[in-house]
Amino acid sequence: MIPSSLLTALRSARRLVVFTGAGVSAESGIPTFRDALTGLWQRFDPAALATPEAFRRDPALVWGWYEWRRMKVLQAQPNPAHHAIAELARHVAEFTLITQNVDDLHERAGSDAVIHLHGSLQQPRCFACARSSTTPLAVPNEPEDGRRVEPPRCTHCGGRLRPGVVWFGESLPATALNAAFDAARQCDLLISVGTSGVVYPAAEVPHLAWTSGAVVVHINPQAAARQAEREFVLRGPAGEELPELLRQAFGRALGARG
Structure with a gap:
């Protein structure tokens, strides 16, 4: 059950950040x-x-x-999580997608201007x-x-x-990392999907959002319990939880128009 307070926060958010990790791509078989x-x-x-x-x-x-x-x-093909993320961008004034993944599945699902913290295979x-x-x-x-x-x-x-x-022993690209940190500091709500949250400095992104006053949501089958205010956990596959969040928040199925 998705908390009503989270749905309200998502509906009222003007600046939304989605931060994705390997778990999202893994659901596409990568x-x-x-x-x-x-x-x-x-x-x-x-x-x-x-x-x-x-x-x-x-x-x-x-x-x-x-x-x-x-x-x-x-x-591989984009999965429902990739498509739900692209759809979420239509419901907020400002949307930023930050990924630790090096594939192009977000772009193939319809997202643009993706911030790739770890570079791209392409x-x-x-x-x-x-x-x-x-x-x-x-x-x-x-x-x-x-x-x-x-x-x-x-x-x-x-x-x-x-x-x-980005290989082991190399720094993350400064331009991408600074853009990610800026978006995290300025957002109203951040959704962290399919990431363990233990690899720094990328793992700093959700923390920066929370300390700056944003609501933070963690979506992961192995997500740890959170006790802080303005912090929520949805335990389950991203390809199930994100479309359901979209449906409950905006009253439409994934891909619906109008």
Whole structure:
């Protein structure tokens, strides 16, 4: 049962922030870093591949693994949570979507101007000069057998392109992080979905919203109990809880118009 006070807060919110994590993408079948790799990739440690040092040592191996990940994303489809988030944007004056996910499922569900705190699989950049690539990536072949795939070259300096994601040991992009923090400080209500809330500095986003006076909602099957005022927990899959929140708050089914 969704508390009536939460529904009232959502209906009256003018500045809404949605903050998403790996749990939202997992409901579309995209493996998280906590999941075991499949096929012959299972002999690799994901954390050992997601570093600048790994790319320097064997760029073709790292690029091949990320092409496998990008293929999995392209095979996946946005789930009801992604669509509900896109629909929520229609009901508030200002809407900001912040994600820790590196896929494009939010965009494919209809959300725009998404703040990607951990970068994107679809936007590689040069390992040498750091310029973002303007050439669209081709649809990847399936390197399921763990084979190496030579990275494309930068059109500016000729260096190898690297995945446009934040690796272990790297800082989050300052522009995205500052935009996320600003939106959190200024919002009336923040919905945190599918994230454990333990990976910093991204985990600071819901806390900043709450300390700035916003209502904060946590949606997660494993969400911990909250005792603070203006803080709510909806325990369950995002693909069920978000559409239900939308229905109860605005009296319409997902996708309804009028």
